[in-house]
Amino acid sequence: MRKRILWGAALATLVVALPVTAVQDQAIPDDALGLSKTSVYDVPDPAVFAYSDADAGSVGKRAERSYHTAPPMIPHSIVDMVPITQDANLCKDCHVVPEMIGQKLTQGMPVPAPVSHFVSVKKGQLHMGRWNCTQCHAPQAKVDVLVQSTFKKAR
Template identity: 35%
Template structure:
């Protein structure tokens, strides 16, 4: 007898939650952060431009910033298009900076001829450089002695 009561209470709670969500939406209580309706497309103007001139690094061991667009680059478990130019086998021919030797070390420090799996996803550390406005107040100061 306890199971039917529990199942009924669960069904009632689910129904009330769905009705409440429906009422909240129909009451116009939901809106995006830009003030538009949730289902409305909001055009967003481009607030930054990709910079091609290399930025200085702001602290010791900062990963270099990417001075070109990577919008269409495939970087997944099967492929990494960054290596087409930056792998040590191609960098000289392409005029691109080669990867640091640390990218060819496995977890145990063994040197390999291919990029280590721990360094495969470049955009974990490297990001496209842009002269973009701050989204929040920033008090960062560059380290001295670059």
């Protein structure tokens, strides 16, 4: 009985120890630990990027949607409009215009928030779960990404 336990313990140590030595044998080079192509000991100097400083209404074109039902990205600057608080929501002033839903938009006109955002379109009553617009809608910045996405939007 005693002998069997000892054997069991010996076997268990072997099983635990094996993968450790296996991993130690194939050390990962310093410059292959992350997405960055430099050593982890280097102080990185990422390229500076900025969000669009175009005023709302001056962009005139909408960002391509990644997929059907994706919240569209914000093409204009929002610096003077955030943070959105309980009492102040500038986004709402331009975008919560239920009478404009389905109407033809001309250049410079805000895209009306869709029917899904309302409790009652007729009463112009926004669903309060949609109050914090930036929870779902994000502004876009031009950046050189470390890894290019291969994601394709659905047809």
